Amino acid sequence: MPIEDPDGSARSIFDRLTAAFRRPNDPATPPEVFAYARYLTDFVNAGRPLHVALTLHNVEANEGPHCFCPFIDVTNKATVIGVNRRVGETLKDAGYLCGAPDQAWDTGYAQTRLFGWAGRVFGTLPLAYETNDRLPARRLTQADVHTLGGVLAASLAAWGESDAGHEYRKAVATALTTRNTRRTAYFAKYPARPQPLQRTKGELLLLGY
Numbered sequence: 001m002p003i004e005d006p007d008g009s010a011r012s013i014f015d016r017l018t019a020a021f022r023r024p025n026d027p028a029t030p031p032e033v034f035a036y037a038r039y040l041t042d043f044v045n046a047g048r049p050l051h052v053a054l055t056l057h058n059v060e061a062n063e064g065p066h067c068f069c070p071f072i073d074v075t076n077k078a079t080v081i082g083v084n085r086r087v088g089e090t091l092k093d094a095g096y097l098c099g100a101p102d103q104a105w106d107t108g109y110a111q112t113r114l115f116g117w118a119g120r121v122f123g124t125l126p127l128a129y130e131t132n133d134r135l136p137a138r139r140l141t142q143a144d145v146h147t148l149g150g151v152l153a154a155s156l157a158a159w160g161e162s163d164a165g166h167e168y169r170k171a172v173a174t175a176l177t178t179r180n181t182r183r184t185a186y187f188a189k190y191p192a193r194p195q196p197l198q199r200t201k202g203e204l205l206l207l208g209y
Contacts, residue, residue, distance in 0.1 A: 004036065004114060021117035024201035036114060037204040040122075044208075045183075049172050050124040051165075052156060053115040061134040066148065067091050068099025071128040072107045073116060079125060079168060083159050087129075090155035096148055097135065121208025123175030125168060127156075183209050 003009055004018055020029045021037065044050060057070075064070075069084050084101035091098050110116025110126060119126035131148060133140040140148065159165045186209065187193075203209045 001036075005030075005032065018114065019112045021114055021205055022112045024205040029201075034201055034204055037117070037208070038199075040118060041204060041208055044122050044176065045180075049169075049176055050118055050122050051160060051169050051172055052127060053118040053124045054127045054129065054156070055113065055115040057128075057130050059130045059132050061132070061136055064130055064132055064135075065097035065099055066133075066135060066138075066140065067096060067129055067131050067152070069101070069103075069128060070105045070130045071110060072102075072104045073110055073119060073126045073128075074107050075109065075119060076125055076168075077107070079164070080127060082164055083125070083127060083156070086159050086162075087152060087155045090158075091148065091151055094147065094151045096151075097138065117205070117208070122179070123172045125172075179208075183207075 005013075008018075020026070020033045023029045024034075040050065067088070069080075072080050072084075081102045088098040088101050109120075110128070111120045115124075115126045115128065118124040129152070131145070133145050160169070186207070199209060
C-alpha cells in the first residue's frame, strides 16, 4: 500500500494516523484507520491470509546504511531476525550496505501501528525496514532505489518459499483457524446484527473482526 497518511506526512505529523490502531473510541482517530482495518479484515475473512506485513520508511543521510531494521517485534523475534539475515545477505550480494540482522533502534510491540496490528490480530509477521538513498558513503540513484526495492521484494518472496517460510505460513493458518472459530462464536451472540456491515469500531481495531 502507499503511504498511509500523505497529508500528515506532508506536515511532518507522522503519528496522527500510523499509531492509532488501538484507539477505537478516541475522537482524534482518523477515519482512514477504520478504512484500512475494515479492508484488511474483509481480506482475511474472505480466506486470504496475510503472511507478512512490511512497513518501509526512508531515513535522513546519516541515520543508517542503505537498508536496516529499526524495530524488531519481540512476538516473533527469532523469525524476524532470520528474515532480516536473509534480506541483508541478498542486498549485500547486490552491492548495498545493510545493517546487522539482530540490531535495531528498538524492540517491543508495535500493536498501535498497522503492521504490528496485523501481527496481533491475524498472526502476520510484522517487519520494519528503513532505506537510505542519501548515505554520504554512497548515494543511490533512482535506478538503485528501484533495484533495491525489487531485491527486497524478491528476497522476502524467497523466504516465504523456504522451509522457515512454510513453517511460518502453517503457523498463520493455525492462528487464523482459531481466530475464525472465535469470531463465529462471538457474532453468534448477536443474531440481529448482520456482519460485517454493523461491526463496531472496537470490534475492528481491538479484535480484528
